[in-house]
Amino acid sequence: MSNRPVFIQGVAQISIQNPLSDEWFDAPLRYHQLLVPTIDPKFSDYLPPLVSRRMCNLIRRAVITSRVALNEAHIEMPEAIISGTGLGCIGNTEKFLNAINENGEEMLPPSYFMQSTHNVLSSSIAIDLKCHCYNNTFVHRGTSFEQALYDTTLILSQGSIHNVLVGGFDEMTPKYFELMAKVNYWKRVEEGFDEKQPCFAGEVAASFVVSDKETPQTICRIEGIKLLYRPSASAFNEAINQLLAENGHTTADVELLLTGINGNPKNDAVYQQLGLSLFDAKLCHTYKDLFGESFTAPAMGLYALSRCYARKAVPSYWHTKNTSFGEKGKVSLMLNHWNGKSCSIILLSGC
Amino acid sequence: MNNGNEILVTGSGIITALGIGKEATWDALVNERSGIAPVKYLQSSHGEFPVGEVKLSNEEMRALLHIGSSTITVRSSLLGIIALKEALEEAGIKPSDTKERVALISGITVGGMDQTELVYQKLFETEAYNDYIDLNDCGGCTEQIADYFNGFTSVSTIVTACSSAANALIVASNMLKAGEADIVVAGGCECLSIYHLNGFHTLMILDNKLCKPFDQHRKGINLGEGAAYLVLETTEHAVKRGAVSRGKLAGACNACDAFHLTASSPNGIGPYLAMKGAIENAGLTPSAIDYINAHGTGTPNNDLTEGIACMRLFDKVPPIASIKAFIGHTTSASGAVEGVISLLALENNYMPVSLNFSQQMEELNFSPVSNPLPKKPLKYILSNSFGFGGNDSSIIFASNK
Numbered sequence: 001m002s003n004r005p006v007f008i009q010g011v012a013q014i015s016i017q018n019p020l021s022d023e024w025f026d027a028p029l030r031y032h033q034l035l036v037p038t039i040d041p042k043f044s045d046y047l048p049p050l051v052s053r054r055m056c057n058l059i060r061r062a063v064i065t066s067r068v069a070l071n072e073a074h075i076e077m078p079e080a081i082i083s084g085t086g087l088g089c090i091g092n093t094e095k096f097l098n099a100i101n102e103n104g105e106e107m108l109p110p111s112y113f114m115q116s117t118h119n120v121l122s123s124s125i126a127i128d129l130k131c132h133c134y135n136n137t138f139v140h141r142g143t144s145f146e147q148a149l150y151d152t153t154l155i156l157s158q159g160s161i162h163n164v165l166v167g168g169f170d171e172m173t174p175k176y177f178e179l180m181a182k183v184n185y186w187k188r189v190e191e192g193f194d195e196k197q198p199c200f201a202g203e204v205a206a207s208f209v210v211s212d213k214e215t216p217q218t219i220c221r222i223e224g225i226k227l228l229y230r231p232s233a234s235a236f237n238e239a240i241n242q243l244l245a246e247n248g249h250t251t252a253d254v255e256l257l258l259t260g261i262n263g264n265p266k267n268d269a270v271y272q273q274l275g276l277s278l279f280d281a282k283l284c285h286t287y288k289d290l291f292g293e294s295f296t297a298p299a300m301g302l303y304a305l306s307r308c309y310a311r312k313a314v315p316s317y318w319h320t321k322n323t324s325f326g327e328k329g330k331v332s333l334m335l336n337h338w339n340g341k342s343c344s345i346i347l348l349s350g351c
Numbered sequence: 352m353n354n355g356n357e358i359l360v361t362g363s364g365i366i367t368a369l370g371i372g373k374e375a376t377w378d379a380l381v382n383e384r385s386g387i388a389p390v391k392y393l394q395s396s397h398g399e400f401p402v403g404e405v406k407l408s409n410e411e412m413r414a415l416l417h418i419g420s421s422t423i424t425v426r427s428s429l430l431g432i433i434a435l436k437e438a439l440e441e442a443g444i445k446p447s448d449t450k451e452r453v454a455l456i457s458g459i460t461v462g463g464m465d466q467t468e469l470v471y472q473k474l475f476e477t478e479a480y481n482d483y484i485d486l487n488d489c490g491g492c493t494e495q496i497a498d499y500f501n502g503f504t505s506v507s508t509i510v511t512a513c514s515s516a517a518n519a520l521i522v523a524s525n526m527l528k529a530g531e532a533d534i535v536v537a538g539g540c541e542c543l544s545i546y547h548l549n550g551f552h553t554l555m556i557l558d559n560k561l562c563k564p565f566d567q568h569r570k571g572i573n574l575g576e577g578a579a580y581l582v583l584e585t586t587e588h589a590v591k592r593g594a595v596s597r598g599k600l601a602g603a604c605n606a607c608d609a610f611h612l613t614a615s616s617p618n619g620i621g622p623y624l625a626m627k628g629a630i631e632n633a634g635l636t637p638s639a640i641d642y643i644n645a646h647g648t649g650t651p652n653n654d655l656t657e658g659i660a661c662m663r664l665f666d667k668v669p670p671i672a673s674i675k676a677f678i679g680h681t682t683s684a685s686g687a688v689e690g691v692i693s694l695l696a697l698e699n700n701y702m703p704v705s706l707n708f709s710q711q712m713e714e715l716n717f718s719p720v721s722n723p724l725p726k727k728p729l730k731y732i733l734s735n736s737f738g739f740g741g742n743d744s745s746i747i748f749a750s751n752k
Contacts, residue, residue: 086488086490088510096546097468097471100468100549101471105396105397105545105549105552108553109553110550110554113547113549113550113553113554114550114554114613114739117510117512117739118460118489118510119739120739120740122511122742123612123739123740123741123742124612124740126607126741127610127611127612127741131609132606132608132609132621133607134605134606135511135606135607135741135742136509136518136522136605136742137510137511137742138507138508138509138510139490139508139509139510140489140490140493141494143490144490147508150507151525154522154525154529154531158525158528175475178475179474179484182474182478182481183484183485227507228504229504295488339485341494342490342506
């Protein structure tokens with residue numbers, strides 16, 4: 001039996017746009033720099049100092065967005081916690097690695113190591129909530145978040161778990177930025193920001209509460225999600241059509257297409273092969289120009305789209321002709337790939 | 352229970368300090384020959400800690416796999432490819448030659464750190480090491496394994512520290528039950544790294560002698576390395592393609608201790624919930640469990656809380672042993688490595704013993720297995736994998752009988 005639709009009940013973000021708010025919708029911050037750090041909320045508004053002191057910033061963000069999303073969903077205790085992260089707390093990993101390089105293998109600080117395993121995010125959320133339920137972490141490059149979301153739909157389809165707290169979390173350090181620039185994910189610092197190829201690195205913390213039933217809190221419906229690996233163009237397009245058909249739709253029902261186009265020609269060209277040819281270019285919009293590129297950037301895309309469904313509107317700068325959004329019968333698609341290898345397709349609709 | 356929807360294991364592969372493949376592994380286990388030895392391949396200055404290294408250099412593994420010298424590889428991928436190859440061959444599956452949906456789910460935490468830590472400064476200084484960058488993260492390592500074989504229709508990576516591979520098996524089972532794939536190959540791989548050897552050392556949980564799981568005087572872990580993968584499919588699918596069942600994944604549960612990032616709770620709530628949930632998920636009662644393949648790392652903390660959780664769950668704790676004194680703690684790979692060994696135990700009706708045990712822990716009312724011959728035929732084995740972060744998972748393997 002195949003996966004059933006699931007429902008997004010609460011969302012929250014801390015990113016390079018103003019935190020825990022929708023300000024990006026009407027008044028987005030626009031960046032012209034290569035590495036943009038998170039705008040953090042005042043942590044002390046959410047976390048007691050003793051608790052906060054033991055956490056690095058990425059863990060703080062994960063814990064806070066989790067709490068805010070649960071609050072919006074009117075759920076105190078989730079029945080599962082799942083995270084996607086491309087690098088985990090890479091800042092701590094670098095600190096521990098640097099300590100080994102500088103001091104040799106003696107007198108090393110345990111705290112950086114303890115907070116460097118990627119599952120420290122899901123487990124810190126569990127410790128914060130005292131949640132003993134299913135707890136999992138996916139770490140797979142640019143589809144880390146979608147793999148977490150896929151696992152969410154899988155365990156909801158089993159029938160014994162009814163709501164899941166799922167998030168995408170990544171920070172970006174100057175050092176790791178430099179390494180990824182060397183292999184052309186974005187321009188190098190010495191090249192500077194290029195308006196013609198405006199890809200830039202951001203940071204991500206986005207949490208979602210996803211349930212198996214529609215309630216008054218429901219923001220939108222995830223009709224289905226597909227993960228693919230190294231698909232041919234025809235296999236990818238066939239997967240889109242199949243996902244639509246499985247849920248009783250055709251390409252004509254698609255009112256919005258959100259892609260991971262980021263201004264890097266190497267990345268963007270792949271979308272011409274994967275999916276774009278099926279749709280009118282006017283339907284196609286981007287989110288990485290708002291939130292930056294990151295392994296878990298698609299979490300920000302899903303967050304943005306969820307807020308559009310909540311508002312029944314899309315931002316004016318997406319220039320759609322439609323005056324309404326999320327009407328019955330209409331659907332949105334999110335397409336993503338990383339190096340043309342790991343790919344994802346998410347089908348959403350309004351409630 | 353719907354028999355057509357049971358999850359069967361139709362192939363498996365393994366590499367550990369005991370050797371390449373199931374035959375070598377089992378031979379060492381029944382002859383009580385440990386693979387733990389002084390460090391040979393890892394370039395660490397901590398020679399005082401014995402380890403369960405795979406007794407092959409990267410070059411030797413590359414030669415075995417016909418990987419040319421121009422291709423950059425990380426050690427975990429090499430281990431993973433060797434184990435995956437055995438699993439696919441036994442199952443008679445070639446992902447590149449089938450139209451079926453064959454998914455790969457791999458657990459790992461170290462990723463490409465074993466190489467990154469050796470060339471870290473050079474990564475920034477020259478362009479010569481750029482190929483290491485996309486292999487540094489865990490997903491990059493899994494993709495290297497997938498790309499050796501080609502044809503996997505989806506490829507995922509799970510990182511929950513020492514329960515990573517166990518969780519890969521759980522997600523695989525859920526995928527099959529949801530009809531999301533025809534075959535899922537799941538498991539994990541992990542090589543030793545200077546990074547995590549030192550990390551474990553800073554937590555003061557390594558033993559500088561041979562580890563002694565469940566012994567009153569246990570001092571800590573011997574780290575190990577290895578990889579293992581299981582080919583999973585439903586009974587219906589296996590029957591349709593004429594695949595031979597090697598055993599069943601009868602139930603599983605993932606729970607969270609939610610206590611501390613690296614220590615387990617005094618009452619062992621996470622391990623208790625994981626074991627209890629797995630038994631319920633399999634539709635069994637605790638008395639049905641014939642043997643427990645314990646997480647049993649040999650740290651004072653783990654063995655105490657795992658033991659307490661067992662005493663709480665079972666009226667009489669069944670025969671229980673940790674094989675970590677044979678292979679070391681293979682961390683992210685352990686759930687699959689010990690899963691393959693659990694399946695071998697079922698097939699051979701033989702309970703691998705806990706080596707190096709001499710004195711029962713004063714807090715516990717049981718000792719680990721010293722007699723490998725079961726009183727009645729083994730039908731159900733409970734296998735535990737508990738990770739940092741309180742990520743605790745238990746899996747029940749069942750014999751075909």
